[in-house]
Amino acid sequence: MIIELHLLQSFPVSNLNRDDTGQPKTATFGGHLRGRVSSQSIKRAARDLFTEYGLDRSETAVRTKRLLDKTTDALVREQRDEDEAKAVVRTALSQLGFGVDEKGLTQYLLFVSQAAIGHLTAYCRENWDALKALGATKGAGKSTKAKLDRAGQAETQRILDATRAADIALFGRMIADIKDLNVDAASQVAHAISTHVVVNEFDFYTAVDDLKPRGESGADMIGTVDFNAACYYRYANVDLKRLTENLGDDVDLAGRAAAAWLSAFVNAVPSGKQNSTAARTMPDTLLGVVRERGAWNLANAFLRPVADHDVMAASTARLVEHFGKLRGFYGAGQIRSATAASVSGDLGEPAGVRVVTSIDEFTSTVLAGAGV
Structure with missing residues (x-):
């Protein structure tokens, strides 16, 4: 229908x-x-x-490149050290197939459910020691994406599950490197x-400084705004x-x-x-x-x-x-x-x-x- x-x-x-x-x-x-x-x-x-x-808000999604920052914030609220948390989340994202740049942004503007950050936080918490050790081995700040094994694929599917996000279901999602996460x-x-x-057309506008001394004339800002x-x-x-x-x-x-x-x-x-x-x-x-x-x-x-x-x-x-x-x-x-x-x-x-x-x-x- x-x-x-x-x-x-x-x-x-x-x-x-x-x-x-x-x-x-x-x-x-x-x-x-x-x-x-x-x-x-x-x-x-x-x-x-x-x-x-x-x-409900829980049934909608967000577009973001900031999974690293938001998940780090959630872990810090659990009394985790901020620098350690950031390194662990960075490694987790790499292991799940998402590179992170020097600014802490994922390669893609990801379309994820409201629950994704909670799922990623839980994954980091449950695998804290292993992710911390792996991150130390590979070096902090790297943005290399890992090749996913079956366990990594399953975890990525769980974290980025979209079956409860109405706007992903409506408007779709494409992740070029992980086609199983695409939604038509x-x-x-x-x-x-x-x-x-x-x-x-365009509107020519002027603006005047409210604190201009009395007696001074003329505009203090001019410009144009296009419209139709x-x-x-x-x-x-x-x-x-x-x-x-x-x-x-x-x-x-x-x-x-x-x-x-x-x-x-x-x-x-x-x-x-x-x-x-x-x-x-x-x-x-x-x-x-x-x-x-x-x-x-x-x-x-x-x-x-x-x-x-x-x-x-x-x-x-x-x-x-x-x-x-x-x-x-x-x-x-x-x-x-x-x-x-x-x-x-x-x-x-x-x-x-x-x-x-x-x-x-x-x-x-x-x-x-x-x-x-």
């Missing part, structure tokens, strides 16, 4: 996701320049909301693109079968993870430049589709950019029309349900789509259609 989420969301002056030059990201689509918000920034914003929508993502997330042509304003089409899906498998066939956790995913993605807004733009808007048009198989990204509804003055109404009409055309051409046999809602627009009575009038009704109807 697959849940698809299609959203139309308009943002005023904003720079939600900038490139290396500080400009809002863009993409050429349908031969025209569009505003773009990367899938990575949307996923990060959604992950930050999972605990607000039904998941249950959720796919598209880059959001504007439904219309966009042109990036756009109506974005957002798309994501989640494969419930894959999600359940990734979570060790825990049907309850998979159901709560799917519900958290749905609500978090509706509410997810990237944090870029929010202190200076406060672009805290909500999606205006929502379409949730539950299907047995397949997936339809509806971005091609906007291959020809919307040019109407009422961008949201025109974009909504395009979205619903394109979905209807795909159903008519390819058939709706694989579609179990389709639910739509709009804050400001009139969706009419699209064929095969149930129109609801609140976010609670929308999410409950979509999840019920998926058997969650």
Whole structure:
């Protein structure tokens, strides 16, 4: 079973996701320049909301290179000597297949469960003398990774087990050197693109020293901030079968993870430049589709950019029309349900789509259609 989420969301002056030059990201689509918000920034914003929508913190994950420092801190709290603890953890990470550099950071930005640091701490505690001796033999500060034997592989699997981490199950994990720890993502997330042509602009600003002597004039700081304003089409899906498998066939956790995913993605807004733009808007048009198989990204509804003055109404009409055309051409046999809602627009009575009038009704109807 697959849940698809299609959203139309308009943002005023904003720079939600900038490139290396500080400009809002863009993409050429349908031969025209569009505003773009990367899938990575949307996923990060959604992950930050999972605990607000039904998941416990222990059921989520963290991305980090700082396993050495965090595990050392845990051992120090157990009255271990800090320098000894750091050397032991460094050796343990090497034995588990992860090199650590001079700054104490692992080679990879690891995606690990909240329990990983506790498991690693226990491993160091239980093997303290052996790890201490091995570290002394090889020399402190080395970042060489050990070749894992079966025992090392099993311990690494236990420490980095992801079957209780919903966001790893949803978004996957890749560790190039230890493929057995890879997790195939249950959720796919598209880059959001504007439904219309966009042109990036910039704001010229000045700032004045509050303590400047009276009579002195002129700005004490000047600069520019890039921005645009756009109506974005957002798309994501989640494969419930894959999600359940990734979570060790825990049907309850998979159901709560799917519900958290749905609500978090509706509410997810990237944090870029929010202190200076406060672009805290909500999606205006929502379409949730539950299907047995397949997936339809509806971005091609906007291959020809919307040019109407009422961008949201025109974009909504395009979205619903394109979905209807795909159903008519390819058939709706694989579609179990389709639910739509709009804050400001009139969706009419699209064929095969149930129109609801609140976010609670929308999410409950979509999840019920998926058997969650």
